[in-house]
Amino acid sequence: LIRQRIGVPIELKRVADIDIQRNRGVTLPDGVLTKDTVSLLHDPDIDIIIELIGGIEPARSFILDAIKNRKHVVTANKALLSEHGHDLFRTAVHAGVDLAFEASVCGSIPIIRAVQEGFSADRIKSFLGIFNGTANYILSRMTSEGAAFEEALRDAQKKGFAEADPTLDIEGIDTLHKLCVLLSLAFGKRVHPRHIYTEGISKITPLDIEFSRELGYKIKLLAICRKSGNQVDARVHPTLIPEQHMLSRVEGTFNAVFVETEDAGPAMFYGRGAGMMPTASAVVADVISLARNITKGISQRIPLFSSEAAILQPIRIRPFKEIISRYYMRFSAVDKPGVLSKISGVLGRNHISIHSVVQKGRQTRGGSVPIFMLTHEAREADMQKALAQLDRLSLLRQKTMVIRIEDALPDA
Amino acid sequence: LIRQRIGVPIELKRVADIDIQRNRGVTLPDGVLTKDTVSLLHDPDIDIIIELIGGIEPARSFILDAIKNRKHVVTANKALLSEHGHDLFRTAVHAGVDLAFEASVCGSIPIIRAVQEGFSADRIKSFLGIFNGTANYILSRMTSEGAAFEEALRDAQKKGFAEADPTLDIEGIDTLHKLCVLLSLAFGKRVHPRHIYTEGISKITPLDIEFSRELGYKIKLLAICRKSGNQVDARVHPTLIPEQHMLSRVEGTFNAVFVETEDAGPAMFYGRGAGMMPTASAVVADVISLARNITKGISQRIPLFSSEAAILQPIRIRPFKEIISRYYMRFSAVDKPGVLSKISGVLGRNHISIHSVVQKGRQTRGGSVPIFMLTHEAREADMQKALAQLDRLSLLRQKTMVIRIEDALPDA
Numbered sequence: 001l002i003r004q005r006i007g008v009p010i011e012l013k014r015v016a017d018i019d020i021q022r023n024r025g026v027t028l029p030d031g032v033l034t035k036d037t038v039s040l041l042h043d044p045d046i047d048i049i050i051e052l053i054g055g056i057e058p059a060r061s062f063i064l065d066a067i068k069n070r071k072h073v074v075t076a077n078k079a080l081l082s083e084h085g086h087d088l089f090r091t092a093v094h095a096g097v098d099l100a101f102e103a104s105v106c107g108s109i110p111i112i113r114a115v116q117e118g119f120s121a122d123r124i125k126s127f128l129g130i131f132n133g134t135a136n137y138i139l140s141r142m143t144s145e146g147a148a149f150e151e152a153l154r155d156a157q158k159k160g161f162a163e164a165d166p167t168l169d170i171e172g173i174d175t176l177h178k179l180c181v182l183l184s185l186a187f188g189k190r191v192h193p194r195h196i197y198t199e200g201i202s203k204i205t206p207l208d209i210e211f212s213r214e215l216g217y218k219i220k221l222l223a224i225c226r227k228s229g230n231q232v233d234a235r236v237h238p239t240l241i242p243e244q245h246m247l248s249r250v251e252g253t254f255n256a257v258f259v260e261t262e263d264a265g266p267a268m269f270y271g272r273g274a275g276m277m278p279t280a281s282a283v284v285a286d287v288i289s290l291a292r293n294i295t296k297g298i299s300q301r302i303p304l305f306s307s308e309a310a311i312l313q314p315i316r317i318r319p320f321k322e323i324i325s326r327y328y329m330r331f332s333a334v335d336k337p338g339v340l341s342k343i344s345g346v347l348g349r350n351h352i353s354i355h356s357v358v359q360k361g362r363q364t365r366g367g368s369v370p371i372f373m374l375t376h377e378a379r380e381a382d383m384q385k386a387l388a389q390l391d392r393l394s395l396l397r398q399k400t401m402v403i404r405i406e407d408a409l410p411d412a
Numbered sequence: 413l414i415r416q417r418i419g420v421p422i423e424l425k426r427v428a429d430i431d432i433q434r435n436r437g438v439t440l441p442d443g444v445l446t447k448d449t450v451s452l453l454h455d456p457d458i459d460i461i462i463e464l465i466g467g468i469e470p471a472r473s474f475i476l477d478a479i480k481n482r483k484h485v486v487t488a489n490k491a492l493l494s495e496h497g498h499d500l501f502r503t504a505v506h507a508g509v510d511l512a513f514e515a516s517v518c519g520s521i522p523i524i525r526a527v528q529e530g531f532s533a534d535r536i537k538s539f540l541g542i543f544n545g546t547a548n549y550i551l552s553r554m555t556s557e558g559a560a561f562e563e564a565l566r567d568a569q570k571k572g573f574a575e576a577d578p579t580l581d582i583e584g585i586d587t588l589h590k591l592c593v594l595l596s597l598a599f600g601k602r603v604h605p606r607h608i609y610t611e612g613i614s615k616i617t618p619l620d621i622e623f624s625r626e627l628g629y630k631i632k633l634l635a636i637c638r639k640s641g642n643q644v645d646a647r648v649h650p651t652l653i654p655e656q657h658m659l660s661r662v663e664g665t666f667n668a669v670f671v672e673t674e675d676a677g678p679a680m681f682y683g684r685g686a687g688m689m690p691t692a693s694a695v696v697a698d699v700i701s702l703a704r705n706i707t708k709g710i711s712q713r714i715p716l717f718s719s720e721a722a723i724l725q726p727i728r729i730r731p732f733k734e735i736i737s738r739y740y741m742r743f744s745a746v747d748k749p750g751v752l753s754k755i756s757g758v759l760g761r762n763h764i765s766i767h768s769v770v771q772k773g774r775q776t777r778g779g780s781v782p783i784f785m786l787t788h789e790a791r792e793a794d795m796q797k798a799l800a801q802l803d804r805l806s807l808l809r810q811k812t813m814v815i816r817i818e819d820a821l822p823d824a
Contacts, residue, residue, distance in 0.1 A: 001533075001535070002533070004600075005532050005715065007715070102530070107676075108530075108534075108673075108675070108676030108677065108679065109679060110522075110525070110526050110529065110530025110531075113522070113525055113526070113529055113530050114522050114525070114526075117522065117525055117529075117697065117700075117701060118514070118520075118522025118525050118694075118697055119522070119693070119697065120417050120696075120697045120700045120701070121413075121414070121692075121693050121694075121695075121696030121697040121699070121700055122520075122693045122697070123413070188416075246658075246661055246682060249658055249661055261520075261693065262689075263520070263689040263690065263692060263693040264519075264520030264683060264684060264689070264690045264693040264694070265520065265683065265684040265687075265689070265690055266683065266684070267520065267521060267681075267682060267683030267684070268680070268681075268682040268683065269679075269680075269681055269682075270658060270679060270680040270681075270682070271676060271677065271678065271679030271680065272676060272677040272678070272679070275677075277674075277675040277676070277677070278675065278676045278677055280533075280675060281531070281533050281534045281673065281675040281676040282530075282533075282676070283533075284532075284533030285529065285530055285531065285532045285533040285534070287533070288529075288532045288533055289529060289532070292713050292714060293713070296708070296710040296713050297710070298708040298709070298710055301704050301705070301708055301713075302704060303417065303419065
């Protein structure tokens with residue numbers, strides 16, 4: 001198949017790993033499997049290096065070594081790209097080699113190609129992504145079965161959809177890494193993950209999901225990235241989105257990216273974001289793409305970061321406290337008169353106006369009553385001030401739950 | 413923007429049209445607008461020709477002339493590509509130039525790139541597409557408002573979503589053209605539209621839509637293309653698809669392609685399939701792609717039809733009568749005893765077994781009663797025999813309405 005699609009065959013020359021004894025169910029010709037990564041990186045017969053180690057080191061040093069030896073690199077390493085992409089790209093430009101990374105964002109969904117080529121004549125205004133299959137599986141289970149977070153997480157771990165330590169997935173860090181890679185491409189600018197607000201899904205309860213549904217919303221862990229003047233509003237957090245929107249239909253371990261451009265309008269890309277074969281499909285597609293360049297004797301046909309030069313400029317991320325959003329709030333209130341008046345007083349003094357309130361009188365453990373509220377648009381800074389004041393009210397038994405709402409999505 | 417993304421500017425050298433007097437709201441420098449297409453096609457300063465005439469002639473002759481003059485071509489002409497793509501591609505390969513046609517299928521959705529590059533390491537098993545925004549708008553209106561076909565069509569015409577002569581859109585011909593282009597790419601084979609069964613949406617009634625909804629289905633005009641052994645099951649017709657499936661959520665003038673591959677799994681691409689700016693975005697993206705080749709001094713980096721050589725082999729389309737499908741049927745029956753027994757007798761004799769029947773007793777004009785039926789899987793040949801026999805029954809007042817069902821879609 002590969003020979004037919006390129007015109008020449010691709011030879012798998014060496015595979016380097018720490019453990020070369022373990023049976024992986026794959027038979028390689030003698031001499032292919034090795035522990036000697038350095039000689040592989042320096043082998044003059046090798047044109048393309050595929051890095052599938054993950055994490056920062058030793059992946060970073062290996063890739064830099066490969067680039068300096070004028071080898072093209074394919075990687076699926078979003079953590080590395082989001083933190084050190086700028087340096088890797090600069091080094092690759094200097095060495096005249098290519099770096100391909102389709103598998104780093106949403107596995108088999110060809111979103112990197114879409115941004116670099118499909119929308120090359122267009123300007124991306126925003127993208128919203130469900131980038132993490134583990135978190136989406138957990139939220140889907142909580143939604144379809146009313147499961148608690150811990151229960152849904154255990155189920156995901158049993159099915160192999162979540163790691164023993166699920167922190168990267170459930171706390172939004174994996175989503176953050178992908179957001180950074182895509183943001184750099186979409187806007188041709190440099191960004192570091194530490195500048196982007198990130199919140200995971202571990203505090204979401206079945207109560208939040210149930211009440212959101214009653215209001216016509218689903219809760220999804222979203223990467224949000226939107227141009228706003230000369231700034232970019234970029235963040236990762238659980239989000240209420242209208243049930244009717246296409247993104248709400250993305251269930252289980254699936255990923256999706258909803259992109260809005262100036263000319264092409266809204267578009268969505270949906271598919272398997274992870275897993276052995278979807279990732280392999282994307283990695284080998286990148287190898288084929290590089291091989292097509294090599295057989296033509298060229299490299300760097302597409303500028304890294306999608307555009308020339310702009311690579312060096314950092315981007316202004318809007319400070320999180322300055323974002324404007326509608327909010328979902330859940331209060332755990334003591335069942336006494338005057339609670340609502342106290343809460344609305346705090347909100348009012350912080351310029352947060354209430355859109356709707358529901359108190360169902362249902363008792364939860366500890367004798368507190370849940371009160372649900374949707375606000376009109378408010379500033380994040382005001383919300384944070386209000387939350388600090390609410391946390392000090394003795395009438396509230398727990399920290400107030402806040403989830404941001406995205407309901408001005410195009411073509412819901 | 414273009415200069416930044418390629419490294420060099422693109423100059424619009426000439427625009428040729430029959431009518432160069434009409435005000436199109438665009439100002440061009442003196443001497444750019446011309447009626448002299450031939451000198452444009454022969455101008456040695458011109459690298460890329462963009463064909464936006466549509467239809468077969470003179471577009472075909474112009475493109476062949478451009479190719480023979482060693483110019484790269486960008487076209488959005490699906491009618492031409494589906495009928496003469498093979499010849500155009502052969503001529504281009506021989507001349508060493510590229511032919512780019514992202515805008516020919518689903519406008520701004522980069523599905524051509526996804527097939528040529530994103531899934532280049534994979535095998536496509538099937539694709540199902542909502543390829544025509546006009547037909548989808550009409551069906552969406554009929555679904556959301558219970559409008560009759562004629563009413564929804566008039567509304568689409570008033571809004572500029574349908575042409576004065578809407579035949580190409582509503583009879584599935586535009587969808588067929590796009591199916592042929594994508595089929596050739598996906599399977600690397602040659603196909604002619606005349607070999608593919610095509611049926612439009614003009615016979616769908618609000619009754620069909622209402623009853624489908626009660627059963628959990630939506631009616632969409634689908635392009636269906638599925639590998640089946642050494643044949644391809646390819647057809648265009650109105651189709652009942654499960655309401656929960658992602659494709660069911662594609663409303664209004666939007667397009668979508670649902671692709672299933674061996675390794676990457678199911679994927680969906682969604683966006684604006686037509687319109688001035690989405691089409692322009694796709695056309696200019698193709699120009700940028702060709703310019704990136706030209707600046708690197710290469711052409712034909714990606715084999716036309718996605719793979720080498722295979723271009724010459726025709727593909728075996730499964731004869732329509734051999735397809736297997738479940739069916740939705742609506743009978744207009746005289747309200748007399750024994751009707752159902754007669755109908756089921758005809759179906760039984762033709763090996764069609766009934767899954768469920770609903771007769772609501774509601775009278776329609778002319779005193780006939782609608783009877784709705786879903787069948788189990790049956791052969792198309794058997795269904796056509798049964799329909800011919802049913803049409804002769806005096807107990808049935810109108811031709812029986814039949815719509816095929818697709819409910820074994822992956823990851824609904």
